[in-house]
Amino acid sequence: DAGVIQSPRHEVTEMGQEVTLRCKPISGHDYLFWYRQTMMRGLELLIYFNNNVPIDDSGMPEDRFSAKMPNASFSTLKIQPSEPRDSAVYFCASSRRENTGELFFGEGSRLTVL
Amino acid sequence: KQEVTQIPAALSVPEGENLVLNCSFTDSAIYNLQWFRQDPGKGLTSLLLIQSSQREQTSGRLNASLDKSSGRSTLYIAASQPGDSATYLCAVSSSNTGKLIFGQGTTLQVKP
Numbered sequence A: 001d002a003g004v005i006q007s008p009r010h011e012v013t014e015m016g017q018e019v020t021l022r023c024k025p026i027s028g029h030d031y032l033f034w035y036r037q038t039m040m041r042g043l044e045l046l047i048y049f050n051n052n053v054p055i056d057d058s059g060m061p062e063d064r065f066s067a068k069m070p071n072a073s074f075s076t077l078k079i080q081p082s083e084p085r086d087s088a089v090y091f092c093a094s095s096r097r098e099n100t101g102e103l104f105f106g107e108g109s110r111l112t113v114l
Numbered sequence B: 001k002q003e004v005t006q007i008p009a010a011l012s013v014p015e016g017e018n019l020v021l022n023c024s025f026t027d028s029a030i031y032n033l034q035w036f037r038q039d040p041g042k043g044l045t046s047l048l049l050i051q052s053s054q055r056e057q058t059s060g061r062l063n064a065s066l067d068k069s070s071g072r073s074t075l076y077i078a079a080s081q082p083g084d085s086a087t088y089l090c091a092v093s094s095s096n097t098g099k100l101i102f103g104q105g106t107t108l109q110v111k112p
Helices: none
Strands: A005-007 A010-013 A019-024 A031-038 A042-050 A053-056 A065-071 A074-079 A088-095 A109-113 B004-007 B010-014 B019-025 B032-038 B044-051 B056-059 B062-067 B072-077 B086-093 B106-111
Touching: A005 A088, A010 A019, A019 A088, A019 A109, A031 A074, A042 A065, A042 A074, A053 A065, A074 A088, B004 B086, B010 B019, B019 B032, B019 B086, B019 B106, B032 B062, B032 B072, B044 B056, B044 B062, B044 B072, B072 B086
Parallel strands: A010 A109, B010 B106
Antiparallel strands: A005 A019, A019 A074, A031 A042, A031 A088, A042 A053, A065 A074, A088 A109, B004 B019, B019 B072, B032 B044, B032 B086, B056 B062, B062 B072, B086 B106
């Protein structure tokens, strides 16, 4: 299996622009997670899906953030408009309930908002 | 609210030394605990997963223990090597969904 695939790996944008991050989970996994990692706050859970349905979005910082999972093999995290404080590494991860909940991470998308 | 703490934040040891990384959590009602490794600029790689009913897990030179009642886990690395240099993260879950709460990590440097 190719693992969790994220794109882009790096994104540099200007404040106010829309940013879309993409994720392809491992085939057969029924949970998908979006995490954000910063030096100050470490890894924070933003939102997670079960069978394409958002279950818990309490970690989404503001209305500027939105996430979708239109099918089992694709998810997006969108920031509109972006701000410098959104600069972070955004990780996507997936798991399978039958697999004792072990979590598998993508390589991350490093976002820099100028 | 579950909180996970890792001590120390950073550790530097000479090659060959055995070492222990510590993780503590405030709510003992966990489903499982995972240890991850993160190399600079990379994602997280799962090292060991311990179910709440288990006391320890081993993989090669790594051994992770879990004492749920005291809210503690340790990751033991035997005969450390320079290639072990990385940040090690501990995370706990209250269910089998994979939803994890992470510690801040311990950054390990193994000097040749």
